[in-house]
Every structure is written in structure tokens, then in C-alpha cells.
Amino acid sequence: MYNPARTAEHINRIDKRRSDLQSQVAGLFLPSTQLVCEFGCGHGHFLAAYASAHPESQCVGLDISRERIERADRKRDRAKLANLRFVHADAGDFLGALPAGTTFSEIYILFPDPWPKRRHHKNRLMQPDFLENITRRAGEGARLYFRTDYEPYFREVELLLGAHPSWQLLAGPWPFEQVTVFQSRAPHHFSLAASRRV
Numbered sequence: 001m002y003n004p005a006r007t008a009e010h011i012n013r014i015d016k017r018r019s020d021l022q023s024q025v026a027g028l029f030l031p032s033t034q035l036v037c038e039f040g041c042g043h044g045h046f047l048a049a050y051a052s053a054h055p056e057s058q059c060v061g062l063d064i065s066r067e068r069i070e071r072a073d074r075k076r077d078r079a080k081l082a083n084l085r086f087v088h089a090d091a092g093d094f095l096g097a098l099p100a101g102t103t104f105s106e107i108y109i110l111f112p113d114p115w116p117k118r119r120h121h122k123n124r125l126m127q128p129d130f131l132e133n134i135t136r137r138a139g140e141g142a143r144l145y146f147r148t149d150y151e152p153y154f155r156e157v158e159l160l161l162g163a164h165p166s167w168q169l170l171a172g173p174w175p176f177e178q179v180t181v182f183q184s185r186a187p188h189h190f191s192l193a194a195s196r197r198v
């Protein structure tokens, strides 16, 4: 049954979480920084290796699982990677919390949850609305890298990006590779890269 007090409490909790995230994200990097961003970074294997190989890049990985972000943070601290931050956040909340002027130079989405059942497709990370949100943050010439072991999801994202006026699919191998936890368990995978049109 509708309970106005509980609804108000719930909305206040969400507002507080979003404003805390905004303060956290604002403190991570200088304003107007170009970021290398991984959505759903899990334990941070990929981005820790990337940040170590690219000390000039500012890298941020985020994941909705607190436990995975805690592990990723320990990895970052052990490797003393000053150019790498991990954030415990939902991808949509994170995009909403980024300071104006912060853009992405590279975006990685590696083995996102496939949600194979049709009625669960709405839970997939890579959807038209999400793509619009990252497109707004993608700087000129930005690259988007997507990889999954679930072919139907791959084909859908390939169509989505291929038809999008702001993105151009690229051929060829990725410039940087690091096997992720889910990649190491998958018998095969499908990859695409796209470039933000000027």
C-alpha cells in the first residue's frame, strides 16, 4: 500500500546517494580532464594493467558491486597507480555525477551482464539511452571498446553503434589487451571498436 512517509524517505536516500557520489567524483580528477573509463570494471584487472601501461592517462573504473570495487582498490594501492581511481556506483548515476566539462577519450565495456531472457533485456547496460549519455561525454575522436561472449548481445550493439550518426565502427585489433576475469572463463568472445565522429 502507498505510504507517503516511506516514499519520501526512499527519495531522500536516493538524492543523498547521488549528491555523495557527485562530491566523490568531483574530487577524483581536475575539472575538464579527459578520462579513460571502464563501466562494470569488476575486480579492475583490465584497468589496472591499462593504467600501468599508460601513466599519462587518467583512468576511472566503476562497478555497482561494492565488494568488487574494494578488491579493485586494493589492486590499485598495491601497484601504486596514482592515475587510477575506482568508484562504487551504478553506471547511470556515475554519468549523472560527472562534472560538466569532463569527457571520455576511451570507454571500455567488457563482458557486461548479458541478460539473455527477452524480458530482462531492459537491464542490459548498453541500451540506446545509455549510448546517448556516453556519446554526450565522448570527446572528439574518442574510442569505444565493447566485448562480450554472448553473440546476440554483440550483434545488437554492433547494429546500434553502426546505425548511430556519432559513431563509426573500426576494423582491426584493439591497441591494448588484457584478459579480464570473465574473459578468462569464456570459450570465445566478440569485440568491436568505434570512433566518435568529429
Ligand SMILES: C[S@@+](CC[C@H](N)C(=O)[O-])C[C@H]1O[C@@H](n2cnc3c(N)ncnc32)[C@H](O)[C@@H]1O
Pocket: 039, 040, 041, 042, 043, 062, 063, 064, 065, 068, 089, 090, 091, 092, 110, 111, 112, 113, 125, 180, 181, 182, 183
Ligand atoms: C560479467 S561482470 C564483468 C566484469 C569485468 N568487466 C570482467 O570482464 O571480468 C559484469 C560487471 O558489471 C557490473 N555491473 C552490472 N550492472 C552495472 C551497472 N548498472 N553499473 C555499474 N556496474 C554494473 C557487475 O557488478 C559486474 O561486476
